[in-house]
Each structure stands twice: as structure tokens, then as C-alpha cells.
Amino acid sequence: MEPSHPRWPVAALVALAVTFENFWMWADDRLLFGLPSNLAYHLGLCVVATATLWAVVSRGWPSDRGKD
Amino acid sequence: MVLLVLCTYLAVVLGVGLFGHRLFRGTGEDYFVASRSIGPFVLLMTLLGTNMTAFTLLGASGEAYRRGVIVFALMGSSTAIVVPFLIYYLGIRSWQLGKRRGYLTQVQLVRDRYGSNSLGALLFAVVVGLMLPYLLIGVKGGGDALNALTGGPGEGLPAWAGSLAVCAVTYAYVSYGGMRSTAWVNALQTSVFLAFGIVAYVAVMSGFGGLTEAMESLRSAHPDMTDFGGDRFAYLQMGSFLLLPLCTGAFPHLYAHWLSARSMASFRLAIVAYPLLVAAIWFPSVTLGAVGRLEFAPPLDGPVLVKLIVGNTSDVLAGCLAAGVFAAIMSSLDSQILSLGTMFTQDIVRHYGFHGRLGEDRQVWFGRLFVLAFLALAFGCSLVVSQSIFALGTWALTGFAGLLPMFAATLFWRRATARGAFASILTVVALWAYFFIDSLSVEGAYSIGGTGLMPVAVIVPAAALALAAGSLAPASAPLDQSGPNR
Numbered sequence: 238m239e240p241s242h243p244r245w246p247v248a249a250l251v252a253l254a255v256t257f258e259n260f261w262m263w264a265d266d267r268l269l270f271g272l273p274s275n276l277a278y279h280l281g282l283c284v285v286a287t288a289t290l291w292a293v294v295s296r297g298w299p300s301d302r303g304k305d
Numbered sequence: 306m307v308l309l310v311l312c313t314y315l316a317v318v319l320g321v322g323l324f325g326h327r328l329f330r331g332t333g334e335d336y337f338v339a340s341r342s343i344g345p346f347v348l349l350m351t352l353l354g355t356n357m358t359a360f361t362l363l364g365a366s367g368e369a370y371r372r373g374v375i376v377f378a379l380m381g382s383s384t385a386i387v388v389p390f391l392i393y394y395l396g397i398r399s400w401q402l403g404k405r406r407g408y409l410t411q412v413q414l415v416r417d418r419y420g421s422n423s424l425g426a427l428l429f430a431v432v433v434g435l436m437l438p439y440l441l442i443g444v445k446g447g448g449d450a451l452n453a454l455t456g457g458p459g460e461g462l463p464a465w466a467g468s469l470a471v472c473a474v475t476y477a478y479v480s481y482g483g484m485r486s487t488a489w490v491n492a493l494q495t496s497v498f499l500a501f502g503i504v505a506y507v508a509v510m511s512g513f514g515g516l517t518e519a520m521e522s523l524r525s526a527h528p529d530m531t532d533f534g535g536d537r538f539a540y541l542q543m544g545s546f547l548l549l550p551l552c553t554g555a556f557p558h559l560y561a562h563w564l565s566a567r568s569m570a571s572f573r574l575a576i577v578a579y580p581l582l583v584a585a586i587w588f589p590s591v592t593l594g595a596v597g598r599l600e601f602a603p604p605l606d607g608p609v610l611v612k613l614i615v616g617n618t619s620d621v622l623a624g625c626l627a628a629g630v631f632a633a634i635m636s637s638l639d640s641q642i643l644s645l646g647t648m649f650t651q652d653i654v655r656h657y658g659f660h661g662r663l664g665e666d667r668q669v670w671f672g673r674l675f676v677l678a679f680l681a682l683a684f685g686c687s688l689v690v691s692q693s694i695f696a697l698g699t700w701a702l703t704g705f706a707g708l709l710p711m712f713a714a715t716l717f718w719r720r721a722t723a724r725g726a727f728a729s730i731l732t733v734v735a736l737w738a739y740f741f742i743d744s745l746s747v748e749g750a751y752s753i754g755g756t757g758l759m760p761v762a763v764i765v766p767a768a769a770l771a772l773a774a775g776s777l778a779p780a781s782a783p784l785d786q787s788g789p790n791r
Contacts, residue, residue: 241401242394253386257378257547260540263533266524271517273524273531276374276592279382283584286386287577290393294573299397 241300246293253286307454307615308462310624311631314497315474318635321493322478325486336483336669337409337647343488343565345574351488351562352575353582354495354636356388356553358439359446360698362590362633366610369594371603373523373530375539376594379546381587385580387550393576395554396563398716400572403564410644411560411712412652418715419723422656427730429652431708432557436645437683439701443638444680445687447471450630453607454615454623468687471631472680475638480646480673484565487639494632499585501629505614505622506589510596512617519596530595538757545752545759552705555712558640561647645679646672696750700741703761707733710769714776725776732771736764 259278269277334340343351358364361380369376399414408414411432416425451467452458478486513519524531533539553559566572590610597609600616614626650672690697711729714721740760744751752759 242398246390246393250386250390254547257383257386258540258543260543263539266528266532268517268520268524268531272520273374275533276377276531279378280584280588282382283385283580286382286389286580290389290577290580293393294576298573299569 243297243299246297249289249293253282253289256282256285306620307624307627310621311451311454311627314628314631315470318490318494318632319474319478322482322486322490325478325482325489334407334409335485337643337651338403338561338565339484339488341404341565342485342567343562343571344567345571347488347492348562348566348571349575349578349582350492350495351636351640352392352559353579353586354491354498354633355556355558355562355640356384356583356637357495357498357586357633358637358698359442359450359630359634360702361586362630363446363450363608363610364442364698365587365590366594366597367605367608369591370597370601370605370609373527373532373595374591375533377587377591378533378543380549381584381591383547384550384553384587385583387547388553388583389576389579391551391554392563392572392579395713395716396559397569397572399560399563400566400569402716409561409564410648410651411555411557412648415711415715415726416656419721419726421723421726424723424726424730425652425656427727428708429648431704431730431734432555433645433648433679435701435704436557436641437679437686438697439705440638440641440679440683441686441690442697442701443634443641444468444472444683445690445697446634447631448687449608450611450627450634453611454627457607457612465684465688468684471634471638472684475635475642476677476680479639479643480676483669484561484643487643488562488565490639491636494636498629498632498636499582501625502586502589505618505626505629506593508618508622509593509613513596513599516592519592519599522599523596527598530598538752541757541762542752542759545757545762548761548765549699549702549706549759551709551761551765552702555705555708556644557648558637558644561644562640642676642680646676649675699759700737703740703759703764704733704737706761707737707764707768710765710772714772718776720776721772722776722780724778724780725772725774728775729768729772733764733768736760736767740764 259275262274262278265274267274272280365376365380402408402414406417412425412429415428416422445468447470448464448468451470452461452464455461478490510516510519513522520531593613594609597613601609601612605612611630614623650668654668654671708730711726715726737760740753753763
């Protein structure tokens with residue numbers, strides 16, 4: 238079967254996965270915007286993921302004519 | 306009052322579910338995938354609701370009560386990142402093939418792709434086996450929640466009553482209305498949960514002086530609950546948990562929802578909105594669980610989320626949130642039991658020769674009976690199993706995540722073979738069983754050798770390697786070439 242999806246969104250997924258491991262600030266116990274800094278970071282990551290996925294569906298929408 | 310609100314809510318759910326039956330077109334395809342007619346909003350809500358289980362609410366808040374805000378990263382943001390990409394790749398591709406070839410289950414796809422009946426039978430057995438602990442967390446969660454809401458151990462209603470109520474209501478509307486009822490009820494339940502959740506969250510947090518003050522207090526009293534640690538254990542565990550949401554790509558109930566989409570464009574909203582809505586569900590669950598530590602000292606005799614709500618809000622609000630908790634539980638349970646019924650009807654009853662002898666309505670009845678028996682088994686297990694919801698859920702998700710390489714290859718890798726798929730599934734079964742047995746001798750949370758590395762981090766790469774090795778190795782003799790019998 239021939240996939241009709243572009244491959245570049247995989248790179249976006251890998252980039253998000255790499256930034257998921259924010260090890261440089263794991264021991265940081267400060268509050269940021271009233272939240273523990275690590276929690277604030279991961280909330281921000283969810284926002285970045287949303288923006289990335291908006292780009293994926295806008296620029297990388299697969300063809301509806303995938304071949305078997 | 307709590308019971309009154311809860312019973313009213315269950316009646317509304319039942320009413321919406323039964324109303325869905327009025328649009329039933331009398332065909333198997335309509336019962337199992339709503340004639341592939343579900344639009345963007347209902348698809349989004351139903352995908353979200355299906356993934357929002359007792360694990361998300363009771364399990365995550367309970368784990369946050371023990372470990373702190375790191376639980377949001379472990380399961381919340383990892384889900385928000387990984388799952389939309391699975392919908393984008395696997396969901397859309399499954400929908401394309403399902404529509405073109407009339408698939409209703411994953412087993413049909415795999416049988417057809419590899420031309421192997423025995424592979425389909427193996428996959429059916431493994432998926433049904435993994436569904437038991439996953440379904441069990443919903444049944445058990447319903448019982449635990451009702452017990453805590455009505456007074457807790459010794460005083461409240463027995464846990465079995467809540468478990469039975471969840472099973473009975475869900476079974477009624479799923480068996481009567483099929484996928485359309487399930488999707489509509491899911492959309493309603495997810496909306497109810499989000500609305501009641503926000504109100505209850507504000508009410509509970511205001512009791513702690515607001516979110517910022519609660520976090521300040523938590524940092525002062527329990528500093529280890531507001532940072533992520535920073536040792537090798539945390540690093541390996543974070544990496545492992547990023548792999549756990551891969552299970553979503555192998556869930557049979559998610560597959561059925563993908564197939565129910567009206568068009569490919571229906572997926573757009575679900576893909577884009579998913580991360581923010583996941584965060585909107587996990588954030589309150591985790592932060593409430595963590596600040597619960599300020600109010601209740603361990604050990605805790607019931608779900609922390611329910612205890613916080615009962616202790617900090619009015620009876621009516623507690624009843625509304627009880628409805629929200631039940632909504633979360635039932636919105637997953639309904640999809641799970643519908644997919645089990647679909648699999649039994651399509652992959653066993655139809656496939657193994659009963660197709661010519663039984664009408665479509667009789668085949669659907671076989672599916673209903675199978676689901677009833679399976680629910681009875683899960684209910685029985687809920688009375689004796691003592692593992693936490695988080696632990697049960699993690700084991701079920703680990704097994705499904707291990708199946709992902711095989712499903713992804715089935716959809717996207719031309720060189721994948723039946724032998725590779727066999728090798729991959731058997732590797733998952735063997736490793737899962739090994740780690741599960743190993744975990745029985747360990748007190749508390751399990752990781753491999755106590756390093757923080759979770760079994761999923763070994764099982765997924767091993768399954769992928771087995772798939773590649775089995776597919777690329779030169780064949781000595783053809784495997785089962787009997788072909789699909791559909």
C-alpha cells in the first residue's frame with residue numbers, strides 16, 4: 238500500500254518528543270505564572286503542539302487518493 | 306442529593322443513547338460504524354471521551370497525590386503530543402482503507418493485508434485479552450467513585466453497586482443503539498465532564514485560596530511534589546511514558562471511531578484541538594490530586610478527587626461532578642464494549658462460517674451476548690482485584706502500545722509480512738507476560754530493575770525489531786496462505 242501522507246510531520250513529532258524531555262529544569266522548583274515551572278513548561282508544550290498540528294493539517298493534509 | 310443528581314444524569318444518558326436507536330438503519334454497518342456518518346465535532350468529542358477514562362480522572366489524580374505534578378508530563382503532555390499524530394497518520398489511513406474495502410475491525414484489516422487467518426485469530430485473542438484490564442479500570446472506577454461519594458468505606462454504598470450501575474447503563478444504550486448512540490452519548494458526556502469539571506475545579510481550588518496559593522503551599526510543604534526530580538530514574542521514566550500513548554494507535558475502540566468519520570476532513574478538528582483539550586482535562590485532575598496532599602495525609606481511603614469534591618463543595622455540585630466522573634468512565638466503557646461486540650460478530654461469527662446461516666440482526670445479537678459475558682467477567686474481576694487503577698491501566702496500555710509497530714507497518718510498510726507480524730505480536734505477548742510476572746514480586750510502582758525504565762520502553766522497540774527481522778529475513782516456506790474469508 239502506498240501512503241498518501243507527507244513525511245515531514247514525522248520530523249515535527251520528533252522535535253516535540255525531544256523538547257518533551259526538559260531535563261535541564263527538572264530540579265527547578267520555582268513557580269512560573271503561579272505554577273511549578275516544569276508544569277508551566279509542559280502546558281506550554283501542549284500549546285506548541287497545537288500550533289504544530291495546525292501547520293500539519295494546513296500544509297500537510299494527505300491526498301484522499303491513496304493507492305492500495 | 307448526590308445520588309439524586311447522579312441518577313438523573315444516568316437517566317439522561319440512557320435517554321440520549323436510546324434516542325440514537327431511532328435513527329438506526331437496520332444494517333450491520335450502521336450499528337457498528339454509524340454508516341460512516343460522524344461529523345467533526347462529534348468525532349472530536351468522542352475521540353477525546355474515549356481516551357478519557359477512570360485512568361485519566363481517578364488514576365491520574367491518585368498518582369499526582371502520591372508523586373506530584375510530574376504526572377501531568379508523564380501522561381498528559383505526552384498524550385497531547387503523540388495521539389494527534391497517531392490520528393493524523395493511522396486514523397486517516399485506516400479510514401481511507403476502511404471505507405474503500407468495507408473494514409469494520411482491525412482483525413479484518415490485518416487478515417486481508419497479510420492473507421493469514423491464523424494471524425487474525427492470534428490478534429483477536431491478544432486484543433480481547435488486553436481489553437479485560439482496560440475495561441476493568443472503568444468498572445472498578447465506577448464502584449470506587451460511588452462508594453467515596455456516598456460516605457466512603459464502611460459507610461457509603463458498596464463499590465459493587467457503582468460498578469453494576471456503570472455496566473448496566475452502558476450496556477443498555479450500546480447494545481440498543483450501536484455506534485451512533487455511543488458517539489452521541491460520548492459527545493454529551495465529554496461536554497458534561499468539561500463543564501462540570503471547570504465549575505468543580507474553581508470551587509475546590511478557591512478553598513485553598515486559589516491555584517497560585519495552593520501551589521505555593523504545596524511547594525513549601527512538599528517540595529518534591531512540585532519539581533520533577535532530576536536523576537537517572539526520572540529521565541528513564543519520562544522517556545518510557547512518552548511511548549505509552551502509542552497504545553492509542555492500537556485500541557480497537559479508537560479504530561472503530563476512526564472508521565465512523567463522515568469524511569477525511571472530519572479529522573482536521575480532532576487533530577488540531579486534541580492537545581489543548583487533553584491539557585484541559587489532565588491539568589485539573591493532576592493539580593487537584595497534588596493539592597489533595599495538603600488536606601489529606603496518606604494513606605488515603607478512597608479516590609482523592611472525590612474526597613476533595615465531597616469535602617469542599619455543596620451536595621449538588623458534588624453530585625454534578627459525580628456525574629462528570631461517571632461520564633468519563635462510561636464514555637470509554639461504551640466504546641470498548643461496542644468494539645468487542647463488533648470484533649466478535651465480524652471476526653468470529655461472520656468469518657468462521659456463520660455468515661450464510663445467520664441474518665445480520667442475529668449476528669448483532671451474538672455480539673451483544675459476547676459483550677454481556679465479557680462485562681460479567683470484568684464485573685466479577687472488579688470484586689477481587691486490588692491493584693490501583695493507575696497500575697491496571699498502565700499494564701493494559703503497555704500491551705496495546707506493543708501492538709503499534711505491527712499496525713503501523715500494516716498500514717504503511719509495503720515489505721511487512723505475516724511472519725513479521727506474527728513475530729511482533731508474539732514478542733509483545735512474551736515480554737508483557739514476563740514483566741507482569743516479575744512485577745508481582747515488587748512492592749509499589751514497577752520499573753525494570755528499579756531503574757525507572759518501564760516495560761513499554763523495551764516492548765515497543767522489541768516488537769518493532771521482531772517485525773523488521775521477521776519481514777526481511779528470507780522465507781523458507783510460505784506461511785498460511787488461506788486468505789480472508791469475508
